[in-house]
Amino acid sequence: MTNSWTDIRNTDLVVIMGGNAAEAHPCGFKWVTEAKANRGAKLIVVDPRYTRSASVSDLYAPIRQGTDIAFLLGLINYCIENDKVQRDYVKAFTNAGYVVKQGFTYQDGLFSGYDEAKRDYDKSSWDYEIGADGFAVVDDTLANPRCVWNLLKNHVAVYTPEMVERICGTPKDKFLKVAEMVAECSSPTKAMTSMYALGWTQHSKGSQNIRAMAMLQLILGNIGVRGGGMNALRGHSNIQGLTDVGLMSNLLPGYLTLPNEKEPDLAAYMSTRGFKPLRPNQMSYWQNYRKFFVSFQKAMYGSAATPENDFAYDYLPKLDVPGYDVLRAFDMMHQGKINLYLCQGFNALQAFPNKQKITASLSKLKLLVVMDPLATETARFWENHGAHNDVDPSAIQTEVIELPSTCFAEDDGSLTNSGRWLQWHWAGGTPPGEAKRDTWIMAQIHLRLKELYRKEGGAFPDPILNLHWPYADPGDPTAEEIAQEINGRALAKVTDTADPTKVLAEAGKLLPGFAALRDDGSTSCGCWIYSGCFNEKGNNMARRDTDDPDETGAYLKWAFSWPANRRILYNRASADLNGKAWDPDRKVIEWDGAKWSGYDVPDIAPTAKPGEVGPFIMNPEGVSRLFTRGMMRDGPFPAHYEPFESPIVNPVAPNVRGNPAARVFEGDFRQFAEPASAEFPYAATSYRLTEHFHFWTKHVIVNAVMQPEFFVEISEQLAAEKGIAKDGWVRVWSKRGSVTAKAMVTKRIKPLTCDGKTVHIVGIPLHWGFTGAAKKGFGPNMLTPYVGDANIETPEYKAFLVNIEPVSGPVA
């Protein structure tokens, strides 16, 4: 989230699209009802199902899953056509006036530089004209036909209300009502917030779904303001933290990236990072990249990271592919190329697409290790549970070790919520049986590996032998010790670069924040964006002061919010070019002639003059991007692509199937149904229920009682057409598998008309399996396709094709 849960109270309009906060984030959704009750805010819900969020909305518009970009670009088109744009914001704070190179084109669904064989683009034409002064060429009048604003205008022109209706199935009058309400928020004194979740991410173009809304929010001037923002409602309690700390194939903590094999040394690595400003006077904060990186290496390798060895640069593995994401990992496993796999609190068998492929892959491992508080299906993938897990244990040669770990109630530490608040929690109970904390388990594995390498030698033991391990009890590090390591420490005296007489931190002391980081090895810091979380003032994540001056919802003294305890990202953009709040009633920070101050920690250098230094300090432009240059794999603008399995052919680009830049493994393509398939005519989507949390709460008796049994949800029309009775049994199958379930026949789902064709929707909730207190059941992942988003490889769980028929009684 750019903003926080408690900030939603400040909004005028909530758009829930790609999510269902009332059911999936109920206590956060209360801030929506608060805004409705106290400010007269309105709520719009756009969803294939009439959800509980929709049931309290002011306006509900149905949409076919996988067509959000067409809808959102339709809204942008409407705003531009009707001059509902916050012009001053767009001109000053976005790259609307930046001139794009000759050679950039978009035609028939493809941007310039497409290579069909590689399913990838040569992105060299997706960039700005660079002037003789080395800076990007900008036309402040927006007259240049090749400036971003005019290219965008042309790009979205095809998404008329009629085209939106044709693609999305949203009736034109409903779409226009949404557009009118959204367009009102182009006023500097109106704010709209976007609340989205997996309904946007779990598509082969998930990243571009989010970009499309971010662009709309920029055009309306809603980024950086109270009650505005792009608010990703993260799924799990520490998904945000695990990502911030960089536990992904290609990441280092704090959104630094792992080197690839074309970067043999630190100089080569730094040459493509640490961006120089593209416009005069801009902060371009990634210029400090080397400080973050070197301090991280010092946290990892302590005294073994020296200026002479490029701070142990060779200790980091180098990538040969963009990343070993889970889809690539399980495809490799399927080919027998992975021997050992360790799952820490992650139920892969239930969570990943195409369960048959996942089972086959796990069956090829030599060893599977599962650390979990609960008995998961993954740890028992080899166990026969009839139709629900139809395997022959004797044919599976994988050794499985299951390790009992503690749960939240039995350990101390911090979790990062969706609003970037790091909140400390304390253990209340003794772990059951022999269950152990994950910190203990990981330390034990490391110490054993280290001892084996010390005794026996072996392949490049240096990073294991030299891993910095400064804990009082090496076998059981405490949460406080690690939190301090993450925050960072001065290894030598650190002084202010502007005034060397001013000491920022004495040697050995905790650093006050990331501004004190250095690139000469004199500081260590595990995760730069978290620096300040645990400094000499104490554990700031444990703060519990609820003081909130003027009730802005900032709560600056509650816990710690990254970065630098800032609650609203890009908050400099809440003020105009002179530094005055766009909306005096919704001030965040203002310029007093000498410095920035207000209700939040300014997201700009405190003395950076308005009018000179742009608000988007992480970007070398200093402004936000309506056109992303070559930073996304599938285009500098979003474009509508159908899901890989789609009930109609793409109306705007009939020759393009799916997202043309999405990676598809060979065997998986053969397992996709054809577009507009007669064999699989129905558009399926997966979803969650308010009574359950993923695959955890089926272990909880209360929740198992509330929602005991797997079902699929269909419309009355489809039920009538197929002769399916309410609560009758059905079989649902895709090209990858088959499930049986009770049919819930509802009015919440209605058939849509897309491109002149009736499209029926089948809803498939995901909470069941074969362990726990609930009845055994299937889930959508028996059916889902094995393909991910082009940029980040999140699987396309939300849009695929199935068939359905009534069957007689339970089969299992």
Add this chain to the structure above:
Amino acid sequence: MNIELSRRAFLQTAGAGLAGTTLGALGFGDIEAAHAAAIRAFKLANTTEARNTCPYCSVACGVILYSKGDLRKGEQAEITHIEGDTDHPTNRGTLCPKGSALLGFVKAPTRLQQPMIRKPGADKFEPTTWEDALDRIARLMKDDRDQNFVATNNDGVTVNRWITTGFLAASATTNETAFETYKVVRSTGMLVFDNQARV
């Protein structure tokens, strides 16, 4: 901790204060004592409190864990009740249908109790010990790493990667667990490394 103690103290004194003032002021001295003795002590007054946050979605509602026994004093502690934290700015004491049943998660019958091993081809798990399980994991990791570690690529560039073993990190572990896990996994050269945010 201060807030936890003061809240607990408040519950205890509130109970005593009721008996001491309301009835005492009306002059029922002995009756008051007998009556107070007959009132069962407020259950939560005898518990230890710990501030925590809900482990499910990312709203991260504040919760209070009530336990018999005090972990901070080195005692065994059994969680007997969980409720919303009224001081928390986001949820202000409220919980959803999932969070309201958190006690059932902590005490689920399917919580794992001890390390188990399933041998190749077997149709059931057998108990094992932590020592044996961890020794075995470290041994197999080292053997696989030594056999398959790639020090340089075909162009002779140092790459120091290990891609025949993978690690899948969680979604609800702490940032501190996450960072320590990062250190342990990355120091081996592992690249097949992801967390639940991927899906």
